[in-house]
Amino acid sequence: xxxxxxxxxxxxxxxxxxxxxxxxxxxxxxxxxxxxxxxxxxxxxxxxxxxxxxxxxxxxxxxxxxxxxxxxxxxxxxxxxxxxxxxxxxxxxxxxxxxxxxxxxxxxxxxxxxxxxxxxxxxxxxxxxxxxxxxxxxxxxxxxxxxxxxxxxxxxxxxxxxxxxxxxxxxxxxxxxxxxxxxxxxxxxxxxxxxxxxxxxxxxxxxxxxxxxxxxxxxxxxxxxxxxxxxxxxxxxxxxxxxxxxxxxxxxxxxxxxxxxxxxxxxxxxxxxxxxxxxxxxxxxxxxxxxxxx
Amino acid sequence: xxxxxxxxxxxxxxxxxxxxxxxxxxxxxxxxxxxxxxxxxxxxxxxxxxxxxxxxxxxxxxxxxxxxxxxxxxxxxxxxxxxxxxxxxxxxxxxxxxxxxxxxxxxxxxxxxxxxxxxxxxxxxxxxxxxxxxx
Numbered sequence: 001x002x003x004x005x006x007x008x009x010x011x012x013x014x015x016x017x018x019x020x021x022x023x024x025x026x027x028x029x030x031x032x033x034x035x036x037x038x039x040x041x042x043x044x045x046x047x048x049x050x051x052x053x054x055x056x057x058x059x060x061x062x063x064x065x066x067x068x069x070x071x072x073x074x075x076x077x078x079x080x081x082x083x084x085x086x087x088x089x090x091x092x093x094x095x096x097x098x099x100x101x102x103x104x105x106x107x108x109x110x111x112x113x114x115x116x117x118x119x120x121x122x123x124x125x126x127x128x129x130x131x132x133x134x135x136x137x138x139x140x141x142x143x144x145x146x147x148x149x150x151x152x153x154x155x156x157x158x159x160x161x162x163x164x165x166x167x168x169x170x171x172x173x174x175x176x177x178x179x180x181x182x183x184x185x186x187x188x189x190x191x192x193x194x195x196x197x198x199x200x201x202x203x204x205x206x207x208x209x210x211x212x213x214x215x216x217x218x219x220x221x222x223x224x225x226x227x228x229x230x231x232x233x234x235x236x237x238x239x240x241x242x243x244x245x246x247x248x249x250x251x252x253x254x255x256x257x258x259x260x261x262x263x264x265x266x267x268x269x270x271x272x273x274x275x276x277x278x279x280x281x282x283x284x285x286x287x288x289x290x291x292x293x294x
Numbered sequence: 295x296x297x298x299x300x301x302x303x304x305x306x307x308x309x310x311x312x313x314x315x316x317x318x319x320x321x322x323x324x325x326x327x328x329x330x331x332x333x334x335x336x337x338x339x340x341x342x343x344x345x346x347x348x349x350x351x352x353x354x355x356x357x358x359x360x361x362x363x364x365x366x367x368x369x370x371x372x373x374x375x376x377x378x379x380x381x382x383x384x385x386x387x388x389x390x391x392x393x394x395x396x397x398x399x400x401x402x403x404x405x406x407x408x409x410x411x412x413x414x415x416x417x418x419x420x421x422x423x424x425x426x427x428x429x
Contacts, residue, residue, distance in 0.1 A: 038306070041306060041307035041308065042305055042307070044301075044303050044308045045303045045304065045305045045306075045308075045373060046305075048303060048364070048371055048373055049373060051364075052336065052362070052364050052373070055336075056336065150306065151305040151306055151375070151376065154305075155375075166408070212333075212334055213334045213335065213336050214333055214334065214335045214336070215335075215336050215337070216321060216322070216323055216336070216337040216338075217322060217323060217337075217338070219336075221338075222336060222337075222338055222362065225338050225362070226362065229361075229375070232305075233305060236305055
């Protein structure tokens with residue numbers, strides 16, 4: 001049976017923890033809003049990029065002149081996985097969800113006799129994947145110093161991937177990240193970067209003018225300039241979704257923690273009061289029985 | 295004068311979307327002025343200055359670092375890799391890019407084609423640096 005003093009200390013400590021988790025929840029909520037705004041602001045670019053890409057891809061056609069980034073190099077032996085996770089923990093199952101999804105994928109590829117290479121973006125995913133596939137991880141990108149994810153961060157990753165492809169280090173590249181559905185639901189997603197399938201865009205009246213487009217320089221050259229950009233844009237979008245997802249997951253995790261702490265405080269307070277009452281009763285009995293003995 | 299809708303979009307946000315009468319774009323094969331009812335054109339952009347002339351005659355300038363433009367008779371969309379209003383432009387920003395490109399060039403592990411592109415990019419940046427300092 002813990003003493004009164006022990007109970008009091010525990011209540012104080014749980015209360016302090018509750019304050020921290022509450023503050024973390026509020027910080028996560030503010031950051032989530034900002035992350036959502038950033039994702040929202042980035043949307044016009046990727047949307048227009050998709051439209052333009054679809055137009056040009058149609059104009060160029062799928063003959064041999066299409067860039068290799070788009071058609072692939074015809075092999076399917078070496079797979080590169082870019083796994084994006086958060087830099088920090090304390091966000092529920094967010095990181096392990098992505099890591100588990102990527103791990104299943106790696107196992108399947110290995111079972112099929114493929115070669116797998118991994119690039120980790122974010123510390124947490126690296127920590128988890130290192131346990132099993134430390135020999136497969138060829139690189140990791142650290143974004144811990146980055147306060148606000150900019151396009152440059154994504155561009156660096158994109159350039160790295162393209163550089164590896166040009167040197168023939170892999171044949172197929174897949175991006176793993178968590179799609180932000182809502183605050184309480186983030187879905188781990190795999191997106192194939194290389195070879196890049198041209199996005200299918202519903203034709204609007206405006207877009208159907210594609211047939212009479214003039215290209216300067218020619219369409220093929222624009223396309224080969226556009227595809228690397230598009231890869232960076234996809235990475236950028238994934239990173240933004242990830243940040244929003246991380247903050248959403250953190251918010252609900254911290255909300256749960258705050259509620260649990262509240263329950264715990266209630267329980268501890270109850271047993272504290274009970275014990276105090278017991279002690280008072282005991283003292284009273286001692287006094288009364290002492291008085292009777294006189 | 296006829297006006298059209300001009301949009302300047304960077305990956306991070308939509309910078310500008312308004313009715314304008316005239317836009318000068320630093321296309322890869324030379325500067326071009328876009329006005330209303332321009333023939334549908336798609337072009338890549340080199341680092342340079344975009345001059346936007348609004349309907350009321352107000353002129354704003356933006357520095358862009360590469361990208362491409364999608365021009366239609368009814369409007370023009372400029373997808374820039376990075377765009378900054380000239381008033382907020384800092385010569386250091388360009389110098390940082392020049393340094394980054396130089397170090398990438400020195401890396402030496404790239405294909406010839408990539409190298410040529412980098413060299414060209416470097417030249418364009420250096421030229422841009424001169425223009426911006428003059429502003």
